[in-house]
Amino acid sequence: MTKTLVVMGQGYVGLPLAQAASAAGYRVRGYDITDSLVAALNAGTSHVDDLSDADVATMLAQGYAATTDPGVIAEADVVVICVPTPLGDDGGPDLRAVEAATTSAAEHLAPGTVVILESTTYPGTTEDRVLPILMTSGLRLDDGFFLAFSPERVNPGFPEYGITNTPKLVGGVTPASGERAVAFYSAFVDTVVPLSGAKEAEMAKLLENTYRHVNIALVNEMARFSHDLGIDIWEVIRGAATKPFGFQAFSPGPGVGGHCIPIDPNYLSFQVRKTLGYQFRFVELAQEINNSMPGYVATRIGDLLNEQGKALNGAKVLLLGVTYKPDIADQRESPAVPLAKILREKKADVSFHDPYVERWRIDGAPLDRVPDLDEAVATADVVVLLQNHRSYDVTGLAARSTSFFDTRGVAAGESTHRL
Incomplete structure (x- = not known):
């Protein structure tokens, strides 16, 4: 049975992820709140440097579709959140896009869904901000849904390293959640590296960039x-x-x-x-x-x-x-x-x-x-x-x-x- 992936955010992180998962046989839905971007993607036009229009056309032929309808989350086996986290006025990350995406996920979450945050943020975000919102769905962690953090490692303009051949760090909020997230990425990433927890995965991303x-x-x-x-x-x-x-x-x-x-x-x-x-x-x-x-x-x-x-x-x-x-x-x-x-x-x-x-x-x-x-x-x-x-x-x-x-x-x- 073909599994469904919903990638929330179709920017320079989310779209390459959608491409890799589509090529691996996932039924991918690219969710984004920007109408013009969704229309362009469904017409076969790329807005990301590392993906050509031909790449998007191939994705569409493989079953990919972009949408502004969060209802597609109800069909998902896996939901990956790849939305921006700019700096806020207080010097910390502006998590409004993450919280909005998580709220949409919670409103449509189906039992057994694996939710993964890829947006870069400070350690503790997945457990302290994302988890409580998902629990408003009425489902429980490791029973109704699974939650992990996996930092994006996209390097625009350098095609020698992409989604599949760049090692993928994964930290689950719990061991069971980590195992589910590792299994997902292992379908199309050559090397998946489990870490002991979500905070460690969040900190690893910040260490790399610092x-x-x-x-x-x-x-x-x-x-x-x-x-x-x-x-x-x-x-x-x-x-x-x-x-x-x-x-x-x-x-x-x-x-x-x-x-x-x-x-x-x-x-x-x-x-x-x-x-x-x-x-x-x-x-x-x-x-x-x-x-x-x-x-x-x-x-x-x-x-x-x-x-x-x-x-x-x-x-x-x-x-x-x-x-x-x-x-x-x-x-x-x-x-x-x-x-x-x-x-x-x-x-x-x-x-x-x-x-x-x-x-x-x-x-x-x-x-x-x-x-x-x-x-x-x-x-x-x-x-x-x-x-x-x-x-x-x-x-x-x-x-x-x-x-x-x-x-x-x-x-x-x-x-x-x-x-």
Whole structure:
């Protein structure tokens, strides 16, 4: 008998999960509250970088359907919640989407359903926030329903690791719930790793992202004083990376973007402060350093113009790549936005080019991509590489620039200045 999966949230986490489960033989229903998104998916149009329209068409042929009707939950053997958890005004995660999805699940929950939360959040959310809502269904844990947490590990823009070949952590609220969740993922994930509980799985996700956040901050700070000391940080990293043990290379940049790095570690910092009454100092310091990088880049741009005898006021600054990662269209928390704001405040004439973004918004104001990249490069006082998209001929762009500021350490040449 074909089992039914309902994935709540059809974004960059939920849609790839729906794809993998569809391919494994599940009857998948993708639930989302956005009418236009559901209509597009049912018409075979993808809005996620890592899935093409052809991928969605294949899913539809396999029986997938998107819907805005929460009633489909009543048919589900498994419900996976993959909704956003942005930062709230208090610095903690905004759980309104999680609570709304869980409430919908509780209203339609059938006996025996396995419910899994994948949305990143602070430790204790699954047990303290999700479980009580599900119990309003009148069903009991491990009798009427099963509950677990499994952190998403989607890495947009890097197709070598997807749902099936990235190890999946699973922590049940109880051992019986954990076993049911492990059995579900084992149908289409190569390696499933059971953890002792939901809190451990929630914390593991935050450890992964905090590790990256802190190490990026470390190398960002080293990049700044290395420049002042006349040391090429990129050569330093290249040399250190030859050590076969005890070192993992991280690269500096104009800031950090996406959901995972600038947002997720703050969940843990918030919870530690709220619950235990003291600071998670590594995270708060890393946040301070990484958040300062757009301002530092703006200062370096001003210094380069000064060397040319020009002021930042009125200078033509062309930004290349405004997404938060290379080779995708995702702009969430991109450091290009605060950099552009700073440059505009200093009266610079800011333009941009990105092969994945036709219209960019800065403080709500739209800005169209330059129509002719070569012409824009030739007329700019400074060209700034923020994101190294593969389609960019960085060497050629640098050679044609009056001044080329490379924040990614990939360019060379007389006109090139590196972070």
